[in-house]
Amino acid sequence: MKKFWSIITVIVTVFAAVASFAVNPNSSAQAASNNKKVLVVYFSRTQGVYGGRLKRGNTARVADFIQQKTNADTYEIVPKKAYPKSYDRTTQVAQREQNQNARPAIKGKLPDVSKYDTVFIGGPIWWGEYPMVVRTFLDKESGLNGKTLIPFTTNEGSGLGNTRQVLKKQFPKSKVRQGFTATGNTVKNNPNRVRSQVNSWLDDLGY
Ligand SMILES: Cc1cc2nc3c(=O)[nH]c(=O)nc-3n(C[C@H](O)[C@H](O)[C@H](O)COP(=O)(O)O)c2cc1C
Structure with a gap:
């Protein structure tokens, strides 16, 4: 499965890297913005899988590290219909959703993003x-347009994928x-290393 993602990665990352270079990556030399109100939004599937042994999914743990460093509010995106416990079944469902450009429903109330400077x-x-x-x-949070947006992901080879391009396209203002990315395996096996990577990335961004 890993080899497979690596091939996908080469295609996606080369494409994303070229695109992101073209759109002028933000310099890290920005004034400190500690007084900014920050929201961390995340979706993470792995929580509770592996026979319930993994208490927190990989992306959720990275979200925790960001929250702890920035003192942010958090919002977890929970799908109305949970994804299958099986990894393979989830890849099938996910691929179908992507092919159909689906918008699966979210459970519960959405946050009011107008209160935040950075999401x-x-x-x-x-x-x-x-x-x-x-x-x-x-799609539901058009109020994100004009906010400072920062993507983060976990992956097994694809890095940030096209997440930055998606945000730029949808929210041109x-x-x-x-962004920040780590492999899910590193989060699982070496969380302290990921935490310190998160901290220095946030230091560079001024948070
Ligand atoms: C449906 C599905 C599709 C995936 N597609 C990719 C992919 O395209 N590239 C990649 O590097 N990893 C891929 N992965 C691996 C996940 O990104 C990785 O395991 C991640 O850390 C899981 O995070 P979570 O624990 O927050 O759910 C995929 C995993 C699943 C379940």
Whole structure:
């Protein structure tokens, strides 16, 4: 399965890298913005799988690290219909949703993003992109346009995929800053390393 994602990765990452270079990546030299109100939005599937052994999904753990460093509010995107416990079944469902450009429903109330200056938006990479349920969130939150947006992902080879491009396209008035990604395996096996990577990325961004 890993080899497979690596091939997908080469295609997606080369494409994303070229595109992101073309859209002028944000410099890290920005004034500190600690007084900004921050929201961390994330979707993470793996929670509760592996026989319930994994208490927190990979992306959820990265969201926690960001929250702890920035003192942000958080919002977890929970799909109305849970994804299958089986990894393979989930890849099939996810691919179908992507092919259909679906917008799976979100459970519960959405946050009021107008209160925030910066919104981090995280998810696992599914088929090179944000899961479609994250796209549901983006479609419903037109108030994100004009906010500072920062993508983060976990992956097994595809990095940030096309997440930055998706945000830039959907929210042209927003400043989309340099994102963060880690592999799910590193989050699982070496969370302290990921935490310190998150902290130095946020230091560079001024958070
Ligand atoms: C449906 C599905 C599709 C995936 N597609 C990709 C992909 O295109 N590229 C990649 O690097 N990893 C892919 N992965 C691996 C996940 O991005 C990775 O395991 C992630 O850390 C899971 O995060 P979570 O625990 O927050 O759900 C996929 C996983 C699933 C379940």
